[in-house]
Amino acid sequence: MNPTPGRWHGNQFYFGLHYDLHAGKEDTELGLRAVPAELVPLLMLSGADFVQTDCKGHPGYTSWFSQAAEASIPPKLQADALQGWRAATQQLNLPLHCHYSGIWDKAAGEKHPEWTLIGPGGDYTGPPSPDSATAGKPERMCPRSDYLDRLMIPQMLELVDRYNVNGFWIDGDLWASEPCYCPRCRAEFTRRTGIPEPPKEPGEPNWPQWVSFALDSFYEYVARYCDAVHKHSPGVLVCSNWLQTFRNPGPPVAPTDWISGDNAWIWGMDGSRCEARFISTRGKHWDIMLWGFFCSHGMGLPDSPWTFKPVQMLQQEAAVTLALGCALQVYEHPESVRSGQLIHWRIERIRQVNQFVKARQELCQDTETIPQIAVLHSEHHTRQNMGRNLMWGVDPAPVQGAVYSLLENHYNVDILDEWALLPRLKDFPVVVSPEQNDLSAEMVSALKEYTEQGGKLLLSGTG
Template sequence: MCRLKTLGWLAVGCLLAGGAMAQTPHQVPLRRADSFFGLHFDFHAALTDTLIGKTLTDGMIDSLLRLVKPDFIQVDSKGHPGVTSYPTKVGYTPSRFEKNTLRLFRDVTARHGVALYVHHSGVWDDQAVRHHPTWARIRPDGTADTQKTSLWSSYADSLLIPQLREISDYGVDGVWVDGDCWAVEPDYGPASVAAFRQATGLVDVPKGKSDPGYTALIDIQRQAFRRYVAKYTNALHQYNPRFQVASNWAFSSFMPEPVSLPVDFISGDTDPLNGANRSAFQARCIAPQGKPWDLMSWSFGYGWTDQVGTPKPAVQLCQEAAQVLAMGGGFQAYWTQNNDASLTPWAFTTMAELARFCRARQPFCHKAAQVPQVALLYSGVAHRAKTTGAFKFDASQSGNLLGTLNALLYSQLPTEVLMEHHLHGRMAQYPLIVVPEWPTLADTFRTELVQYVREGGNLLVMGHETVRLFERELGVTFTGPACGLFWFR
């Protein structure tokens, strides 16, 4: 228990360290692996946005960079509507522009030695499927999706990759691909169906989770997504080896599996509500994945039902940032751009206050490694068995995992969220492993947990379905609902 308290004090020291730290000037923009603090802007341009660039000025961007001093900024290039906010030669744009804002952002950021990334929608592209119906994924009822592209289509080769190469030619440092893994839904188009039948030997294609073969169908969608990300990432690296790529939420809570693709960094944007708790969870899902990473907070609360947004004060954003910094990651915050791509100068002071908070903690926290103490299992196997989508994370369906993490953290127990591949072969490093209410575990992993206990480890198993998985080791037979909590020692 003494080691637990030691790490607890270390975390407090990291978060309470005072004093301001000036950003070290650098003429060459930092790579994402070395970046610590950034800002994200987007507005998902529409065809009706014909005034892009009207009020965005060199001085507006210059003032932001001088006041906030970020390592990088991300700006809009194409949102989910599929309309670019710069004058592309490949794709769909408004009928006119006031100025080329992407060129302006690159010119000013280059002058300050600040890296520039773009926010670019991937799988989700309304205009692409509108103009190319054969690129659309097919719904279970046989109709074409009006938003999501098919992973078996030529969309990546014909539109996505050419646009990102075009953006690379501006000297942009990289791309944060939005609307990607979490936008993947089952595709019932001919190529997907053929792949399913070849893999399973089944003729009838399942439409729901209770239908035979549904798990195999979803796994085929996952394989197709990995091929798609590998295709555009490899193509961009080949075109420009310095161009950096992240697929939003890949290899995170949405995609709980080992990193298997050549992405340069991992990133995601946390829920706009309950941000501190969500950031604490999401940071812990990404931190062990072995890649440079950062996490983004929304600068405003937003209700998905009522669609009402309210700006967050700096102190609230600092609370969210602290959860990320304490896990060794980089941090960024999201502000919307206006529909002419201009920024919101009234928010610059909030950005600067947030930046000062983060910079003061950079020497203590950035790239920090966790001391193994408490491991909370996020079972990728159990998650995939439960979810109905390819890469979905639904907080309402994972309340047991989130609630257990909060209980551990609020009890001052330094806790990591670890997946099977993080714990395999290194369980003995953890004084305590907690298995929350997962109804299934891989047999090999369950066996390794039992061996961990036999060798002196402490295993806390929660929930009657999970306890049943260890019925043999407990030496009992359950004839009714099992007790919900067992401590193995």
């Protein structure tokens, strides 16, 4: 479908196990039970074709003894978890990827506040927020800071050299990002646009230019770590979690090797229904990572404990993505177990999901839809109407509403941005444009021509 397919290990690597625990300063027992004697039997039971494991989470601490000069290691760390995972996966001949938090690194922020993202009021910004500007500790990185060259890239290359890892799944990246008001970013914005001062709030003049600049800055940051890894070791694959997915329409310019997103602790199936229909148009290998567990009354609340999902629930979530041609991962995080031990009954459920997936692999893998209805999800409209967070600031509701209505009426639906739809417009008998009020002139002109030639266009919205 696309002339530049992404790279992947091969079609036989179809079902992955993702394990992370976001190591923190107080952790002591990480890796004590992440040893081949314990991991190998359970990895075999899971049937995983590839494995992703903990490396550095949002707290910024490693679950292994990094030798990078700027590394943060839990002071009482006793064992090298990564060494255990590598030995076990090597024994089973499985690719091993690192779960590595990119933009969000609390330990790096504490050591180097000058590396961090600055809010509109000149404050540090604290943890990621879905929409509003926040003030807090310095814990998210500015994409133009020295973080990339002094910690992230050296540590990624160290992981390749010392552990021979096969890939990186960079977390805490797009969804942890927002426009940065540090002097570096402000100066570069003015240099590129000629606009002397960035706006402070969505809706102010020049906000679309400012948020577009932030998106471009993020893509450039991703490209720098991708290029560094590929130059060092061309066979190692890189993914930035949620990049080039449903809430990030537009040409997939950053040179990641595959697309993935963790979906989700709640409403997993409805989330996947849109994600799968959009990501499948990106022209890269892709997977959806299903959270293996959920909570129903709010994340982290005392009356809302984490519960492992029933097998049938995971199978249902898997089905809607497999049918669109993707691969799959299941995310395991045994809440209070910090030693790296995998829990047998939970892995047994993952095995049953794997069995369901593999039984459908031959039919589903790399399948493509037969074009019937295209729902337009314009990157031009998105950039004109974004909030502050580079992922959660995109309002997907109009597209979701259109997609769910059409699916419930048993139509086949693809979700395409302008980049994907323009070359394929004539393939679709029907195009739906739900409240896409700020299309590019090129898209408007193409849609006019499309209707003149007999295409059916449904516009919704006001005005």
